[in-house]
Amino acid sequence: MEKYVIHGGQPLHGQVEISGAKNAAVAIIPAALMVRGVCRLENLPEISDTDTLLRIMTFLGARVTMINRSTVELDCTHVQMDTLPSQMWDMTRRIRASYYLIGAMLGRFGRARSTMPGGCNFGVRPIDQHIKGLTALGADVRTSGGFINASAAGGRLKGGSVYLDKVSVGATINIMIAAATAEGRTVIENVAREPHIVDLANFLNSMGADVRGAGTDVIKIRGVKSLHGGTYALIPDQIEAGTFMAAVAAAGGSVKVANVIPKHLDCISTKLREMNVEVEDGDDYVLVRRDGPLHPTNVKTKPYPGFPTDMQPQMTVLLCSAPGVSVMTEGVWNGGRFKYVAELKKMGANIEVDDQSAFIQGVDRLTGATVRACDLRAGAAMVIAGLAAQGVTKVEDVVFIERGYQDIVGKLRALGADIACVDEPEERPAEESAG
Numbered sequence: 001m002e003k004y005v006i007h008g009g010q011p012l013h014g015q016v017e018i019s020g021a022k023n024a025a026v027a028i029i030p031a032a033l034m035v036r037g038v039c040r041l042e043n044l045p046e047i048s049d050t051d052t053l054l055r056i057m058t059f060l061g062a063r064v065t066m067i068n069r070s071t072v073e074l075d076c077t078h079v080q081m082d083t084l085p086s087q088m089w090d091m092t093r094r095i096r097a098s099y100y101l102i103g104a105m106l107g108r109f110g111r112a113r114s115t116m117p118g119g120c121n122f123g124v125r126p127i128d129q130h131i132k133g134l135t136a137l138g139a140d141v142r143t144s145g146g147f148i149n150a151s152a153a154g155g156r157l158k159g160g161s162v163y164l165d166k167v168s169v170g171a172t173i174n175i176m177i178a179a180a181t182a183e184g185r186t187v188i189e190n191v192a193r194e195p196h197i198v199d200l201a202n203f204l205n206s207m208g209a210d211v212r213g214a215g216t217d218v219i220k221i222r223g224v225k226s227l228h229g230g231t232y233a234l235i236p237d238q239i240e241a242g243t244f245m246a247a248v249a250a251a252g253g254s255v256k257v258a259n260v261i262p263k264h265l266d267c268i269s270t271k272l273r274e275m276n277v278e279v280e281d282g283d284d285y286v287l288v289r290r291d292g293p294l295h296p297t298n299v300k301t302k303p304y305p306g307f308p309t310d311m312q313p314q315m316t317v318l319l320c321s322a323p324g325v326s327v328m329t330e331g332v333w334n335g336g337r338f339k340y341v342a343e344l345k346k347m348g349a350n351i352e353v354d355d356q357s358a359f360i361q362g363v364d365r366l367t368g369a370t371v372r373a374c375d376l377r378a379g380a381a382m383v384i385a386g387l388a389a390q391g392v393t394k395v396e397d398v399v400f401i402e403r404g405y406q407d408i409v410g411k412l413r414a415l416g417a418d419i420a421c422v423d424e425p426e427e428r429p430a431e432e433s434a435g
């Protein structure tokens with residue numbers, strides 16, 4: 001079983017290139033199912049979640065051609081399947097984004113059947129808002145025995161109005177995809193505003209859709225008859241960039257985090273500055289530098305443009321090394337998303353979790369230990385902890401990290417980190433968990 005072995009204490013220096021956004025890619029690949037023609041997708045991250053989705057698309061009958069490591073051509077013209085066959089269930093149950101295939105198949109064929117999705121285990125992850133939205137478009141959606149069955153009355157979805165009771169990235173994306181070719185106009189209110197929502201809208205529009213308002217809390221979609229092929233370059237990954245920024249802040253040093261949209265990083269940069277980390281915005285990069293002591297602060301995660309929940313574990317690690325008391329409050333996931341704290345305590349962290357908040361008393365220095373990646377972002381947080389710690393840290397279950405970070409080991413090594421991926425026998429069985 002692969003592990004990361006990290007000898008902590010090396011400051012990071014140099015430049016890192018951020019890859020394309022995972023949560024945009026996992027929406028846009030299924031959305032390509034709506035397109036009759038060739039979609040050329042550029043700046044696609046090379047991670048196992050996109051690999052899984054491309055394998056599912058191939059199985060459904062799409063022609064998938066890798067042009068280079070970050071460019072793929074996806075031709076779904078001849079796809080006819082509206083049901084995920086049993087050979088695919090293991091894959092659709094592994095990742096969260098597989099439920100976008102429901103919106104896409106419903107939009108294209110008027111029928112869809114797949115398994116319930118998987119994803120990181122943050123407690124209960126309901127899909128009631130997806131169902132509410134697809135139902136507003138005239139679909140009959142049923143879930144039973146771990147499957148989702150949906151069909152559109154008369155074989156084609158019809159535009160409708162929906163107000164999301166909870167701001168949901170996934171529900172916003174699923175409804176946008178389905179509505180792109182529905183008959184008439186759809187209005188979705190109280191939608192998510194994350195950068196990947198805007199990216200999906202831009203992708204759909206460049207394939208001939210009419211989606212307006214993405215980035216605000218109301219999205220209006222005028223359904224078109226069909227979507228055509230085209231070329232689209234994905235945005236850079238906000239969370240990968242934030243993770244590297246946190247890594248520099250934790251380990252010390254000075255790094256140019258390149259190929260980013262600094263605006264998407266505002267809430268992260270602001271918090272880092274509060275903590276005595278220098279962050280300077282360029283056109284498509286940020287310079288991050290830390291050589292003084294970290295200052296404590298309080299953080300509450302919120303939907304965009306608030307502080308991202310997907311940066312919560314990485315930021316908590318950083319707060320562990322800030323002398324004084326900091327409070328991290330999880331405002332998106334009700335389950336709290338603090339499972340990884342038990343791992344961090346093995347490294348000497350002083351944290352008490354009460355419901356949705358973690359109370360962190362900064363320590364002089366974390367110490368190396370063997371810890372596991374509880375999920376994707378928690379795994380990235382363990383890597384950051386290892387970079388900052390004294391001694392050797394081994395991070396197990398790295399398969400979760402590789403679902404969302406392209407070559408994290410290679411990128412950190414190029415910045416001077418002492419980190420290696422080694423194959424060692426596993427000490428205990430792993431759990432399922434992803435994005």
Ligand code: EPU
Pocket residue numbers: 023026096097120124125126127128129130131166167168169170171192309310332333334376377404434435
């Ligand atoms: N929610 C409902 N009903 C629904 C859908 C969501 O109550 O029908 C609730 C959830 O329980 C949660 C909140 O709404 O409390 C937000 O959930 P959301 O639907 O926004 O999350 P998601 O779409 O399942 C995506 C990302 C997550 C990220 C969240 C929040 C993907 C594939 N996943 O999940 O990313 O944490 O948005 O920003 O886009 C990750 O990348 O590590 C990751 C977990």
